[in-house]
Amino acid sequence: MVLAGAIGYLWFTYSDLKQQSAEEKAELERQKVQLEDELKDIYSQYDSLKTENDTMNLKLQAEQARIEKLLKINANNVYKIRMYEKELGTIRKVLKSYVVQIDSLNLANQELRAENLEVRQELRRVESEKQELTEVRNELSSKVEMASVLSAKNIVIASLNKRSKEINKTIKVEKLRICFTLRENPILEPGPKIIYLRVVRPDDVILTSGVNFFDFQGEQIVFTASREVSYENVDVDMCIFWNNDGQLVPGTYQVHLYADRREIGSSSFGLR
Known part of the structure; x- marks a missing residue:
């Protein structure tokens, strides 16, 4: 009778542990999927950040390569999940800093384009004035030449x-x-x-x-x-x-x- 009770207790305990293990595994899988989804989202964000600046584009590509490497890791235990989370935190910070840098670059580029446009417009205005002055000078020279003739x-x-x-x-x-x-x-x-x-x-x-x-x-x-x-x-x-x-x-x-x-x-x- 005592033996039967011990066996029953052990079975119950084993079943409970087995159930806990399954739940923990499911939770780890859920966390893994969530982390992978976030990494993929950040990967896509890097695509949208591509600029005309070659140096910045190389940095973005390096971070995307880093994400690809992480996605290939089979995070099937708590240690790897925590490593995932740590790397993801670092990647978020890098992304945020790059967004700020790119915004600054875009603003600078917009200002440069506006300045270049203003310079081109000024050059066109100066060229137009120069052309007008040349025409006026030629006209005056022609009139002076005509007026400087005996008749x-x-x-x-x-x-x-x-x-x-x-x-x-x-x-x-x-x-x-x-x-x-x-x-x-x-x-x-x-x-x-x-x-x-x-x-x-x-x-x-x-x-x-x-x-x-x-x-x-x-x-x-x-x-x-x-x-x-x-x-x-x-x-x-x-x-x-x-x-x-x-x-x-x-x-x-x-x-x-x-x-x-x-x-x-x-x-x-x-x-x-």
């Missing part, structure tokens, strides 16, 4: 006979007189100016006496006659004469005046 006004052409009376019969014309006024221009540099005359016949032949050439826009062209005048930035009345040596023919003639390698005036007249 002739009141061009009057007369064909004269021997008695210096005006006549338009070709055979009786002894000379041509071309009178005009050089306009006042305060921008021009004062001094001697050579005025060239070109008289073009109806058949486009240039009236000339001898070999007369002058430079016009980089080319040597024939002129009919010329005269030097002292120009002092005020109106100057002057005339240029050409003696007929038999080159005149009936028709309409074109007259052109030149100075400083530019045409400064033109007119026309007719002979019969």
